[in-house]
Amino acid sequence: MPLRLPPVFRVFPALALAVAVCCAWEARAATVTDALGATVTVPDAPKRVYALSPPDALLVYAINPCLLVGWNMPQPPAAKAWYPACVRDLPVLGGFFGQGMTPNKEALLAAAPDLVISGTMARSNRDFDAFFTGLGIPVVHIDSGTVADYPKALRLLGRLLGDPARGEAQGAYAQDTLEAIAKGVAGIPEDKRLRVYYAEGEDGLATDGRGSFHTQVLEMAGGINVHATPQTQRYGMDKVTMETVIGYAPQLILAQTPKVQAAIQASPTWRVIPAVRDGRVVGLPSLPINWFDRPPSFMRLLALKWMAHTLYPDAFPYDMARETQAFCKLFWDKDLTEAQARALLESGAAARP
Template identity: 40%
Template sequence: MGHFQKMSLFVRQRSATITGLAALLFTALLSLSSLADAGEITDMAGRKVTVPDEIRSVYSVSPPGTCMVYAVAPELLAGLNYAPRPEERKYMSARVRHLPVIGGWFGQGRMPNLETLLQVRPDIILVWQWKDSATTQKIEQTLKPLGFPVVHIRIDTIADYPAVFGFLGRLLHREKRTAPLIQYAEKTLRDTDALQAALSDTERIPVYYAEGADGLRTDCSASLHAELIPFCGGKNVHICESGDSFGMSKVSAEQVVQYDPRVILARESAFYKTVYTDPRWQNIRAVRDRQVFQIPRAPFDWFDRPPSFMRLLGARWLMNRLWPEKYPVDMIQETRTFYQLFLNTPLDRKAAAEILHL
């Protein structure tokens, strides 16, 4: 490459950089100017944040927050973290199904598409990271120059759902909408508390959470991803501290045989369809007793990934699976009630049974 060509290339690159920075600055200024009619709130991390009085669009950097906004005010969602799966699309409005996929900070090294985020220009950005201060700092460092108000929510445990719904109701002026959601969440927590109080440690049922197509990935007993097991009167057989927030530890079939759980929760249908015929699993008590249950996943997983508000229904489902005599509920009717309340989706009994894999 000659001297003139090198200089020409440098000029073009420099011009593109300046243009990109100018566009970024212009967008940031627009975002700041939109706060002219704004007020100061205290977010769930105790931070003072200036937000518009009327919030018209919201982006969450990870699926748990996106799911919360979907339940409270789906019309305010500015974008999605990932392309919806077929079982999710079935229960989403056409508007939400066709929102731009911005991405986010979740999983293994994922990041949002900042160009798409700047195009969408949400009024606020919700941030949630489970006990991961390093990732949260990285998010703040990336978003701060863009000028968007960043609001932290706290969902470290299922017990936080009433407070999160209450906070979002006030923030988004949807208190009437969130009131029955809070009531449902509080009732679920009372039910789990009552069940746990009635059990001794020796009565708790050993449970293995089977992830992956072969069922040989799982999450530690201390992990958010397996939180429903102890909440619902079970005992996670994979006892350990979480190495990271992603989880999905690899285990061997021999290790699961040694655990000998009384119940197996299957996340993937591929595993569930083969577990009763795969010779590696035949000596496990849960398989012999046909106590392998496939976790419902529509429209979002009821148990995990993402750990969303669907876990409120998942808790009732798991209590009924583990303790049908202590927690006798009509899960078909319970599913219909929940979908109408949280998703504005009517279900007949047949559709609810299909979701429950009955």
């Protein structure tokens, strides 16, 4: 049966040919049941993969970065320095995420993926799925919205992308981490758990509410998010007042950026807050990408250990330099010295005066 192409291909016939050659006739040799319960026929060895959101693109990266055909958003220079050459200068194709952004269909056609990954974070729709499936390009949906989804997601991606051993190793790491953190947190009495404020924005007066995926690491590690109000928009960063933060009286403040950390530490207004008075304003590690959030990624697995150790060092006596070395070897294929690992741990901290 001839392949039916959407009207856009009549305007871009060269792209139609590229997609037809690269995708429509790709041999299909396996089926998989995805997170929506659909049975999807997939390439035996996909060579060009597109993911609809930054978190899912980074999960694909963790398995095999060179399969990616593009990014969802521009990549920061610091991250590019870590990337292998095959992904450093990939085009920005867009995706379903954040503040109403959508994929660039023309750029997607030129990229000619032979497999599409649509994770929980992507919020794709039937029309866009049909755009791919109408071209004979399979779409596999995975659960990836929470850190708890990672063991299954990584194992599935390992099988899909032709490296089940790597997917199993990363999935096992994720599962072991989740179990260790849950066990340790269960042993901390409720009245001993620290009250934490997540300071975002230019002035630290933006935050994300309890239960937000933006603060998931904090809460899984046993911290009490003092801002109990649910976030009002998917992107988060809801505004609060200084009076509200003072009333919260957090015992520890997580600073989104070094700039925010420095501003809080230097401000007389913030000094009345217990966390500031006691010197417990902590910057989030941010290299090669933010460990905690924006975008939420597989780095949250390492962030869980860092967060738990930061909050409760006696319950979680991790050697974080060694943990960072082991993690970067498994997920980034990087052999770090102890000094390099410690530099990553300090990457979100403000310069000392």
